[in-house]
Amino acid sequence: MNKFSKNIGFYLIIIAISFLIAQYFITPTPVEEDFSYSEFIQLIETEQIEEVTIVGENIIEGETIDGKEFEINIPGTIEKIEQTLQDNNIVINTEPAPEPPWWASILGYLFPVILILGFWFFIMKRMQGGGNKVMSFGKSKARRHDEEGKKRVTFDDVANYEEVKEELREVVEFLKSPEKFSKLGAEIPKGILLVGPPGTGKTLMARAVAGEAGVPFFIISGSDFVEMFVGVGASRVRDLFEQGKENAPCIIFVDELDAVGRQRGAGVGGGHDEREQTLNQLLVEMDGFEPNEGIILMAATNRPDVLDPALLRPGRFDRQVIVDKPDFKGRRGVLKIHVQNKPIANDVDLDIVAKRTPGFTGADMENLANEAAILAARRDKRQISMLEFDDAIDRVIAGPQKKSRLISDKEKDIVSYHETGHALLGELLEHADPTHKVSIIPRGRAGGFTINLPEADKNYVTKSELTDKITALLGGRVAEEIFLNDISTGAQNDLERATKIARSMVTEYGMSDEIGPLTLGQKNGDQVFLGRDISRSKNYSEEVAALIDEEVKDFIDSAYNKAREILNENKEMVEAMVAELKEKETLVSDDINKIIAEYKEDYEYEPAEEANSKTESKEEESRGSNLDLEANPEININLKNNN
The missing domain is CATH 1.20.58.760 (Peptidase M41)
Structure with missing residues (x-):
């Protein structure tokens, strides 16, 4: 019921019921006529009626000479039928029309007020909180990682990249034991930028930091800041950092930073461009007059060359961590993680597979293991053999095999x-x-x-x-x-x-x-x-x-x-x-x-x-x-x- 009450359908039903009740009591009940108007005129002219009573404005009641009661609704005005009654020497009595209950009259006056108040209450409910409610487009769309219910990722799930892990372990250790650094006068970097080609595991590395740190971890994409409304991006940046201050110490991760952090000065709208307003607000929040203690901003991009220099200066993104394509040892480690839940045949040598895949990223290795599993299933095998891995490499590099193509x-x-x-x-x-x-x-x-x-x-x-x-x-x-x-x-x-x-x-x-x-x-x-x-x-x-x-x-x-x-x-x-x-x-x-x-x-x-x-x-x-x-x-x- 609570969930349904938040729906607009609930309020529409309440309003409809109130309207029907008011109409029932305010509108007069239609008269059930015993005979038609023409038959009534014929009774008057044949002297079958001696006395009638006019109720209200257009209802006539009475009794015929043979004792049959009647009640009829007169169309149009009553003056014409009164003249006919007088011409035939019929006694005419009058009575006022019955009035509705007093509370029904009050309801008729209050109904518009109730409708306006109900609509206002609904709008105010929609404006409260974030999500996709009405008028909430100025709120941040950041998702809190520990509320998503996903499998926890740690540094053990990330193969190789020991240097990158060491850089990020410092962040985790500072969040857990800040006094260790503060005693020596050390300050943790305010921002860490993960730079590398697509598919090298930058987002996975950020998820591993979230799993290791045990602190609130907010995730948002760079494209989530900018909308069609002017000023929304800057508003969302402010709201994001307000959430961070309320949950400090915490980590905020911005994926695809280049979507909002591109260099200023080349936009079509000049200094009033929506992207530039969003970027300006992000720069102020990262290192402005008000310190953001306990908030560490992490971001990932594969286009560091287009980022604004103000983002990359010390005090904002202090460190740039390169997450490059893995070498032979890294490819072997990534592949070992992605095949650990797959039935692998004894003839599979992961060292040979890693050697045959120079230039592959972590995402490529994951795709390779998946393609090998698909090929094995297609061939009705219970285990993935070296043949499937070899064919999967060719498939990833050159595409699917087309033996059916006829060539001369x-x-x-x-x-x-x-x-x-x-x-x-x-x-x-x-x-x-x-x-x-x-x-x-x-x-x-x-x-x-x-x-x-x-x-x-x-x-x-x-x-x-x-x-x-x-x-x-x-x-x-x-x-x-x-x-x-x-x-x-x-x-x-x-x-x-x-x-x-x-x-x-x-x-x-x-x-x-x-x-x-x-x-x-x-x-x-x-x-x-x-x-x-x-x-x-x-x-x-x-x-x-x-x-x-x-x-x-x-x-x-x-x-x-x-x-x-x-x-x-x-x-x-x-x-x-x-x-x-x-x-x-x-x-x-x-x-x-x-x-x-x-x-x-x-x-x-x-x-x-x-x-x-x-x-x-x-x-x-x-x-x-x-x-x-x-x-x-x-x-x-x-x-x-x-x-």
């Missing part, structure tokens, strides 16, 4: 030679990433694909490695030209990626001998509401632009000629691999190494197990700070669209 023999030749060119160059080039798998089975929009995996996670990429990577990318086009005497559109993606790498080598990495160690072109920092990196400003002359184009072409031509030279020297090897690929449709590194060893005397063939063990040892040795994020290579997969 000519297209099959094009794809086979194209992918063979990529695969062999990946193995024969000294600094290229080794080929893990090559397939001519269509997946997604790709007619075929080649997966090159680095032997270890790389923090930096050398000029030789980038040059060989361009050469391997051009291997497909070169193989088509040499063995088919024609070229296809399948190399479109390869040419695009090769040109991008070559241009970056010239304009960003300073690897051109002709131009030298210069960075040419600068990312636009203006129009931040449209995105900072839409274009690059041209801070060089037309002569330098022509020189850049010439240097890029030299890098591409040199790599193209090198690929042609290697494939021309190994034609028999290419033909043997194409034949094997057409027969099996998919070749793994072990198959490719066997073919190369047959035709190349100085090539040392390593079984897959030995190669994996060496790779794992290299993975453990290659640990360092990932400073050059843009140069960090991801999975080298070549997708061919043969449509």
Whole structure:
């Protein structure tokens, strides 16, 4: 009943009942006539009536000469029927109409007042509290984590990221034992910003802090601040921090901070833009005249470059914690967490799966484990085997397999030679990433694909490695030209990626001998509401632009000629691999190494197990700070669209 009473339907029913009661007592009851008006006139004219009584304004009562009582409602005015009665010498008596009860009359006057008061009471009830009630759009939409009833997440549920955990443990420890820090005069950071690519677990890390701290934890998205009404965002920021003060000590977590914290000055509305008002209020609340003791603000973003500098200064977001893509050890730990509740077969080696997934984020690893489970269920298996994990990796990278797609023999030749060119160059080039798998089975929009995996996670990429990577990318086009005497559109993606790498080598990495160690072109920092990196400003002359184009072409031509030279020297090897690929449709590194060893005397063939063990040892040795994020290579997969 309490829940129903808060509904508008309850009040509508009360008002309707009151209205019906008033109408019942105020409105006269209609008369049940014994005969019609015309019959009444006929009785008068035939002298069947001697005396009548007029009640009120239009009701006539009486008795006929034969003793039959009647009561009739006269339509229109009573004067006309009075004249008829007088003309026929009928005695006329009068009586006043009966009056309704006194309380019914009072109810008729009070009904409008009751209606207005009821409507006002309903509006005031709706205005109280937050949620989605009427007039409550100025209230914060933050949700309190400990009231959601979700499973508690701790740091044990987050694999790897030991440095990040250490930074956040200080926050948890301060909330539990603030005197430990205050004795030494230390102050806890007011704000902690989690920065990293999408899917790396920033929100999960914040949930772990909530689970460890044991204090009120409020969660809100950056987009929840701004609405269509002007001033709502700033009002919600004030209400959010008021809730924080009432529940201090507490943690407030703002997800996707860039939705509200973008740099000021580029909005369409200038200084009166709604986003800027919201951001200004957030800046004041974080570090203004009134201190917010006991409130720690955490936020997550994958676009720190577009945030306003005032947000990132000390006193607001004092610390920026980088949550980057996991390395080999981190991927293995994430995968171990996501498979702990799944039936895994004995042949599954999580180390090998982690090695085959460089560049995968935590969300990618979770998706990988889920895809493997789906494939096992589709094949009516009771356990997830290594085959499902291997197929799941291909599915995540290149899309679902399309064995039903019919391709002609000519297209099959094009794809086979194209992918063979990529695969062999990946193995024969000294600094290229080794080929893990090559397939001519269509997946997604790709007619075929080649997966090159680095032997270890790389923090930096050398000029030789980038040059060989361009050469391997051009291997497909070169193989088509040499063995088919024609070229296809399948190399479109390869040419695009090769040109991008070559241009970056010239304009960003300073690897051109002709131009030298210069960075040419600068990312636009203006129009931040449209995105900072839409274009690059041209801070060089037309002569330098022509020189850049010439240097890029030299890098591409040199790599193209090198690929042609290697494939021309190994034609028999290419033909043997194409034949094997057409027969099996998919070749793994072990198959490719066997073919190369047959035709190349100085090539040392390593079984897959030995190669994996060496790779794992290299993975453990290659640990360092990932400073050059843009140069960090991801999975080298070549997708061919043969449509």
